Amino acid sequence: MRDSYWKIMQFGKIPRLDKPVLIEGLPGIGNVGKVAVDFLIDELGAKKLYEITSYTFPHSVFVNEDNLVELPVVEVFYKKLGKRDILLLGGDVQPIDEISSYEFSEKILDIVEKFHGTEVVTLGGIGLSDIPKKPRVYCTGNSKKIINKYKSSMVSNNLYGVVGPIVGVSGLLLGLASRRNIEAISFLAETYGHPMYLGIKGAKEILKVLDKNLNLNIDINKLDREIKDIESELIKKTEQLTEVTKQIALKKFQKKFGRDVDYIG
Template sequence: MDDITFGFLDTVTKEELRPRILIEGLPGIGHVGKLVAEHMIQELGAVKVGVIESVFFPPQVIIEENGTVRLANNELFYYPDGERGILFLVGDFQSTSAEGHYFLSDAYLDIAQELGVERIYTLGGYGVGHLVEEPRVLAAVNHDSLREEVENAGGTFGRDEPGGGIVGAAGLLLGMGAQRGMEGICLMGETSGYLVDPKSAASLLRVLTGLLGMEIDPTQLQQRGAEMEHMLQKLIEGERITEGDELRYFV
């Protein structure tokens, strides 16, 4: 097996793919970016057009609902949005090594550049370690000229946030993309980082669709966010009851 393998599917011909935009939503903190990208794919009816496999993914297979297994992979989906088609990069994993992050990001950019991508949006979560009532959407860009556009859409540029920079594909695609002349915007939804966070994803979706000038129904993400909040509230109340019982026992 090669270090990285990629193949186009026969769902569309390569000549039909004319993306000007790449949206990356690989797994990360709170799965915020993954939730947004997969929600958009579902709502838009984007078509799977490519599969990427790599030795840089964890050494495991994925068990499907029917009990069969497949190699872990990442996938490309395409939505023909007029003259500016959109390519989505989603999947099972990011790299397990620092070296792999660079090689995989380079491969993603090779594919994007070959297809004509001009702008990259990378999506992720910004973990703050506590529950957030109104999640901000923090942003970073690889060209200063993009700042005003992002701010007008509701993105925030926080001073020294995130403090450790942007790790993984979300950051490397911007930095390495700039070397290839591609515009890049990273959007990070504020999240506790403890659980899958559809509420943060809904906030990020609003900013991203504002930048794209699109309307995507956020209902499903909002409902999942409300369900998650309800579950968290029950957990918190359960902990309070347990603490009360322990206090009565010792008193």
């Protein structure tokens, strides 16, 4: 593994966490996962634990409100909840090629193992040709046990044939976690598959599922009140880099499969 390509900065002391669940929400179709995880970080008052930068991230910088530049980063936060703690993985970008995606996912799973985590939850969107009135949430995972644990009337497990490959970190974390005997599940919400569309409705449906299963006690309605701020931040900061990541992944998969591929993540 190209360790020199990755810079992981620790913030504060290493906390003692009780079998934490990792929840991943990086940019993807509709930014569904990113919206959900960013909301959880703010709503729960999660503390920053790691900041990750890499030579494999898109070769761009952001210009912030102070007219200064910022490198794209991925961050890990934590929140102690009493019965079971959580790790939250969010950020500006995903790695832009296959090797980097594998390396990044392995490093994240190293962190999960470091804190004796036993579950990984990834979040993403399923791109549709029209805006869904009430987005459905689907799930898939690396074991029937974890699917049965989280499956409910709010979630459908009938995903086979609905979508193509799960591209990027959201998919790789599931597959690689099974090699480490870590159970992993992905929640995928329907959203409009347009690069300018922000999947707030899909994110809300996923948050309802997480709130019910993990007893987060969050006020999901706050998401509606924060839409303008969320839209402004995401459009300015992540739209261009997300599109770069998505197009590179799509082109490579289309070459391999010789057909159109749904991007999920």
